Amino acid sequence: MTAYTATVTVRLKEGVLDPEAETTKQALERLGFELDHLRSADQFELDLDAESADSAAERADEMAERLLANPTIHDYEVEVEQR
């Protein structure tokens, strides 16, 4: 077994409204910053032991499907690195 860190990044799907990101953008603009667009995402770094990077990615994928992301409104991506 090897120790891996799987990083799961969960974003709202294109077209899903994100009032929190909009509010953050407006707050930055009030502070004088100019920006075109702001998107927010949640990131989970999972430390786990697995036989291979592929099997670590597969388990992270399953955790995203079952708990970390809501497939109706979220897209997610998984990256795996050896620890």
Add this chain to the structure above:
Amino acid sequence: MTAYTATVTVRLKEGVLDPEAETTKQALERLGFELDHLRSADQFELDLDAESADSAAERADEMAERLLANPTIHDYEVEVEQR
């Protein structure tokens, strides 16, 4: 001016308790997943126009200092890519 996307990742500093991450980890364990540790982070993707990648990074850095992160409890990192 060139269009850049600056990605600001905001994490709790080492040693700061993260009850939300702990709860998420326990929920995953209840679903039968095994993992050693779970850290959560907030990610902000900022689309902005700047003279150079360095100047885009500098502005993203300032936005992190002033609003996106709380320097008392957070570490953050900034990555810049041309759009």
